Amino acid sequence: MNIIDDLRARGLVADCTDGEGLAARLAQKPVTLYCGFDPTGDSLHVGHLMGQVTMRRFQLAGHHPVALAGGATGMIGDPSGKSAERNLLTREQLAHNVSCIKRQLARLLDFDCAGNPARLVDNADWTAPLSYLDFLRDVGKHFSVNMMVAKDSVRSRMEGDNGISYTEFSYMLLQAHDFYHLRRTCDCELQIGGSDQWGNITAGTDLIRKKLGVPAWGLTFPLITKSDGTKFGKTEGGAVWLDPQKTSPYRFYQFFVNTEDSMVVQYLNKFTLLPLDQIAALAAEFAANPGARAAQKALAREVTALVHGKSAADDAIRASEIMFGGGLEGISEALFNDVVGEVPTKPVEKAKLEASGTVLTEALVLAGLAQSKGQARKDIEAGGVYLNNQRVTDVARGVTVNDLLFGKHILLRKGKRTYAVLSAR
RNA sequence: GGUGGGUUCGUAUAGCGGCAAUUACGGCGGACUGUAAAUCCGCUGACCUAACGGUCUACAUUGGUUCGAGUCCAAUACCCACCA
Numbered sequence: 001m002n003i004i005d006d007l008r009a010r011g012l013v014a015d016c017t018d019g020e021g022l023a024a025r026l027a028q029k030p031v032t033l034y035c036g037f038d039p040t041g042d043s044l045h046v047g048h049l050m051g052q053v054t055m056r057r058f059q060l061a062g063h064h065p066v067a068l069a070g071g072a073t074g075m076i077g078d079p080s081g082k083s084a085e086r087n088l089l090t091r092e093q094l095a096h097n098v099s100c101i102k103r104q105l106a107r108l109l110d111f112d113c114a115g116n117p118a119r120l121v122d123n124a125d126w127t128a129p130l131s132y133l134d135f136l137r138d139v140g141k142h143f144s145v146n147m148m149v150a151k152d153s154v155r156s157r158m159e160g161d162n163g164i165s166y167t168e169f170s171y172m173l174l175q176a177h178d179f180y181h182l183r184r185t186c187d188c189e190l191q192i193g194g195s196d197q198w199g200n201i202t203a204g205t206d207l208i209r210k211k212l213g214v215p216a217w218g219l220t221f222p223l224i225t226k227s228d229g230t231k232f233g234k235t236e237g238g239a240v241w242l243d244p245q246k247t248s249p250y251r252f253y254q255f256f257v258n259t260e261d262s263m264v265v266q267y268l269n270k271f272t273l274l275p276l277d278q279i280a281a282l283a284a285e286f287a288a289n290p291g292a293r294a295a296q297k298a299l300a301r302e303v304t305a306l307v308h309g310k311s312a313a314d315d316a317i318r319a320s321e322i323m324f325g326g327g328l329e330g331i332s333e334a335l336f337n338d339v340v341g342e343v344p345t346k347p348v349e350k351a352k353l354e355a356s357g358t359v360l361t362e363a364l365v366l367a368g369l370a371q372s373k374g375q376a377r378k379d380i381e382a383g384g385v386y387l388n389n390q391r392v393t394d395v396a397r398g399v400t401v402n403d404l405l406f407g408k409h410i411l412l413r414k415g416k417r418t419y420a421v422l423s424a425r
Numbered sequence: 426g427g428u429g430g431g432u433u434c435g436u437a438u439a440g441c442g443g444c445a446a447u448u449a450c451g452g453c454g455g456a457c458u459g460u461a462a463a464u465c466c467g468c469u470g471a472c473c474u475a476a477c478g479g480u481c482u483a484c485a486u487u488g489g490u491u492c493g494a495g496u497c498c499a500a501u502a503c504c505c506a507c508c509a
Contacts, residue, residue: 261459261461324460372473375453375472378454415454416460
């Protein structure tokens with residue numbers, strides 16, 4: 001099966017500038033392709049994953065992926081899909097963000113393989129030295145404002161109340177210029193991106209055709225829409241980041257385990273490298289026995305391993321089994337320590353646990369599970385508080401040295417899945 | 426510029442002068458289940474208390490009337506509608 005058919009089968013093709021032409025070209029010999037990531041934050045999040053995984057698919061099919069960090073475009077701000085003007089980032093922030101996301105971009109692709117190693121570029125390298133006058137003459141001349149105004153990203157902003165600044169209006173020229181630059185310097189013939197990037201990508205293929213007279217293709221994948229209308233990748237706690245410091249591998253794993261039934265097969269297709277027949281088998285198993293949630297677990301395992309590595313994924317799985325597997329009996333100290341690593345931990349003086357100990361309400365506040373003793377009391381009375389995985393309903397319960405696990409830790413839990421640990425010292 | 430209507434707890438809404446203030450959604454917790462969906466129950470301004478209960482801060486802003494004001498009056502700001 002060729003790569004295009006595989007992408008189609010996975011539902012990863014929203015639009016393509018010339019599907020047949022591209023398929024024919026891909027069949028001939030390896031193609032160089034790129035996907036850009038703007039450094040709007042100091043980490044990428046799961047929303048960016050699809051671009052990276054899709055590049056990985058191309059790499060596995062023998063093509064040459066180029067990951068582009070938007071050191072230049074990040075200074076401007078992409079108007080696509082935004083309803084309001086963005087605040088500009090400072091240069092320091094931007095430099096910091098670029099260095100952070102470069103590391104993450106390096107994670108999913110193989111930069112060392114023999115035949116088709118991936119490359120990492122920063123569009124600031126070729127954009128910053130350009131003079132404004134040269135840019136206007138060499139690039140701007142090829143775009144008609146009439147066409148630019150007609151693009152979705154611009155039109156929706158012009159129809160809105162907030163308008164669009166000249167700066168953001170120019171964004172598509174920069175991105176078009178990137179594609180042109182890569183086409184000229186490293187023979188990059190294909191750009192991929194989310195479907196919101198369609199306008200920017202076609203601006204690039206147009207520019208290449210006009211200036212170089214050679215073909216170039218654009219391919220977009222559909223943006224994920226959830227059934228309840230909320231944005232993919234956002235949880236109550238905020239975005240799900242790829243940076244393990246910001247979202248631990250355990251939380252990352254949990255995010256995918258909690259995928260809703262209606263989306264899980266789609267995600268398996270789009271976010272994992274599992275072969276299609278294996279996904280079909282999983283889908284069948286899942287349909288027969290949804291309660292076992294084999295599909296969610298497979299999804300979470302695959303994606304976590306892809307992003308954080310196999311051993312981190314295994315740790316997350318083991319920690320999850322403990323947290324959701326019932327009691328703590330018979331758990332080894334080593335295993336427990338694994339769990340502790342995944343849970344917010346606060347220190348507590350051992351002296352406070354002597355004699356009658358610390359009242360549970362206070363312990364909850366100390367652990368950060370309740371913001372006041374009053375709130376803690378309500379939670380306990382509602383039956384939502386667990387000490388070492390045992391429900392406690394007595395508000396005045398004292399937490400003492402007798403409750404310490406392995407002489408060190410106290411495991412507190414609010415509700416089904418919010419854990420915290422107090423470590424005695 | 427003129428006339429009328431509005432501004433209440435995350436959002437949306439109710440509130441003939443005694444109100445920490447209705448209802449819905451959301452959020453949190455519980456039951457059922459599959460770490461789901463649907464459903465049902467409890468909590469939901471903050472803080473203190475084992476508890477009865479207490480303290481503080483709140484209905485755009487400022488000032489007034491009143492024992493008492495989200496509620497009445499006045500000015501200011503912002504929003505909406507109609508007219509020009």
